[in-house]
Amino acid sequence: MALVEEYRVGGTCVIRGCVPKKLMVLASRFAADFGDAKGFGWDVGPTSFHWDRLVDALAQEVTRLEGLYRKGLETSAVEIFDDRAVLEGPNLVRLQRTERVLRAKSVLLATGAAPAALDLPGGEHAITSDHVFSLPRQPKRIVVLGGGYIAVELASALRGLGSEVTILHRASRLLRGFDGLLQDGLTEGFNNAGIVMRASTLATRLERTSDGVVVHDSQGGVHHVDCILNATGRRPQTGTLGLAECGVKVDRDGAVIVDERHRTTAPNVYAVGDVTDRLNLTPVAIRQGQEVAHALFGCADLPPVRYDIAPTAVFSTPEIGTVGLTESEARSMYADLKVFQTSFRPMRATLAGSKERVAMKVLVCGQTDKVVGVHLLGREAGELIQLAGVVLQLGATKRDLNQTLAVHPTAAEELVTLRTSS
Numbered sequence: 125m126a127l128v129e130e131y132r133v134g135g136t137c138v139i140r141g142c143v144p145k146k147l148m149v150l151a152s153r154f155a156a157d158f159g160d161a162k163g164f165g166w167d168v169g170p171t172s173f174h175w176d177r178l179v180d181a182l183a184q185e186v187t188r189l190e191g192l193y194r195k196g197l198e199t200s201a202v203e204i205f206d207d208r209a210v211l212e213g214p215n216l217v218r219l220q221r222t223e224r225v226l227r228a229k230s231v232l233l234a235t236g237a238a239p240a241a242l243d244l245p246g247g248e249h250a251i252t253s254d255h256v257f258s259l260p261r262q263p264k265r266i267v268v269l270g271g272g273y274i275a276v277e278l279a280s281a282l283r284g285l286g287s288e289v290t291i292l293h294r295a296s297r298l299l300r301g302f303d304g305l306l307q308d309g310l311t312e313g314f315n316n317a318g319i320v321m322r323a324s325t326l327a328t329r330l331e332r333t334s335d336g337v338v339v340h341d342s343q344g345g346v347h348h349v350d351c352i353l354n355a356t357g358r359r360p361q362t363g364t365l366g367l368a369e370c371g372v373k374v375d376r377d378g379a380v381i382v383d384e385r386h387r388t389t390a391p392n393v394y395a396v397g398d399v400t401d402r403l404n405l406t407p408v409a410i411r412q413g414q415e416v417a418h419a420l421f422g423c424a425d426l427p428p429v430r431y432d433i434a435p436t437a438v439f440s441t442p443e444i445g446t447v448g449l450t451e452s453e454a455r456s457m458y459a460d461l462k463v464f465q466t467s468f469r470p471m472r473a474t475l476a477g478s479k480e481r482v483a484m485k486v487l488v489c490g491q492t493d494k495v496v497g498v499h500l501l502g503r504e505a506g507e508l509i510q511l512a513g514v515v516l517q518l519g520a521t522k523r524d525l526n527q528t529l530a531v532h533p534t535a536a537e538e539l540v541t542l543r544t545s546s
C-alpha cells in the first residue's frame with residue numbers, strides 16, 4: 125500500500141493518498157484563520173483563493189515525496205519495475221508490459237484498495253477521491269456520497285474552500301462506528317460551517333446536464349450540482365492479480381485472506397495493507413510490512429500489532445482523534461465503566477468570537493482503573509491522539525493521568541485534569 129501515488133491518465137494528473145487530503149484540509153482552514161485574526165488585533169485585507177495554485181502545489185509535493193521514496197528504495201538496492209504484475213505461481217510473477225517473468229522465494233501483495241464503483245443509473249458521472257485533486261476548476265456546488273473518513277474529510281475541505289456541499293449518507297450519523305461524542309461534535313461543526321447533511325439517504329440516479337449533474341435521492345430530493353463525489357467505500361485491488369490460479373483465497377469482498385503473520389493460503393505468498401481489508405490505515409500497513417520483513421529475513425519477531433488500540437485521526441474540520449473503545453463498546457465490556465468528559469470553547473475561539481469547540485472523553489475501567497478509550501474533537505486532535513495512543517499502549521491508569529502535571533494554558537491539559545466521571 126502506497127502512502128501517496130501520482131500518475132497521469134490521458135494527460136490529466138491524478139493524485140491520491142492521505143497526504144494530499146490533509147494538505148487540502150489545511151488549505152481550507154485559512155479562511156477561518158483570516159477571520160479569527162481580527163479578534164487578536166490584526167487587520168486582514170481582501171483575500172482570494174486560487175484552486176489551480178493549490179492543485180499545482182499538491183502535485184509538486186506528491187511528486188517530491190514520490191521521488192524521496194523511490195530514492196530511498198534505490199539506495200537500499202531495491203530493483204523497481206514500473207509495470208503491472210500478475211502471479212503465475214507461488215514463486216513466479218509476470219510483468220505484463222514486458223512479459224518478463226520474475227522468480228522469488230517469497231511474494232508480498234500490497235496492491236491496496238480502490239474506490240468502489242457506484243452501482244446505480246448514471247453512476248459513471250460521479251468522480252472519486254482519486255480525481256478531486258486534479259479537477260480543472262473548483263466545483264461551486266457538490267454532492268458527496270458517503271459518511272466515512274474520505275467523505276467527511278473532503279466535504280469539510282471543499283466547504284472551507286468555498287464550495288456549497290451536501291452529504292448524502294446511508295447511516296443515521298456520520299462516521300458510523302465512532303464514539304457518539306465525536307459524531308455529535310462533527311455534526312455540530314458541519315452545521316455551523318453550512319454543510320448540508322442528509323442522513324439515511326442514498327443517491328438513486330444521476331443525470332448529466334448541460335451545466336452539471338443532477339442527483340436524485342431516496343427521499344425524493346433532487347440536487348443540481350457541478351460535481352458528484354463518490355466516497356461510499358473502497359474495495360481491495362485483487363481482481364486481476366491471478367490469485368485464484370495460484371491458490372490465494374479471497375473473501376466475498378475480494379480481500380486477501382491472511383493469518384496473524386500475514387500469510388495467505390498459498391505457500392510463500394504474503395499480503396499486507398488495504399488489500400487484506402483489516403484495519404485500513406497507513407501506519408498499520410507499514411507495521412504489517414515490517415513484520416513480514418522481520419519474519420523473512422531472520423530478524424527477531426516484532427510483537428503483534430494491537431489493532432484494538434490503534435490511534436487514528438480524521439482530518440475534518442473540526443478534527444477528530446480516537447483510540448481504543450467507544451463508550452458503547454466499553455459499556456458492553458465493563459459494568460463499572462467510568463466516563464470522564466468535557467466540552468468547551470478554547471482560548472482562541474473566545475478571543476476570535478468563533479463557534480469552535482473542543483470535546484474530550486476518557487473511558488476508564490472502574491475495576492482496574494486502566495484507560496480503555498480516548499476520544500478528542502477539535503484543533504490538532506490528530507496530534508494529541510498520538511500521545512493518547514502511548515497511554516493505552518503502556519496500559520496507563522487514570523491515576524497515572526491524574527499525577528501527570530498539566531501544561532497550562534492548553535486544551536490538552538484537560539486530559540490530565542478531568543476528575544468528575546459519569
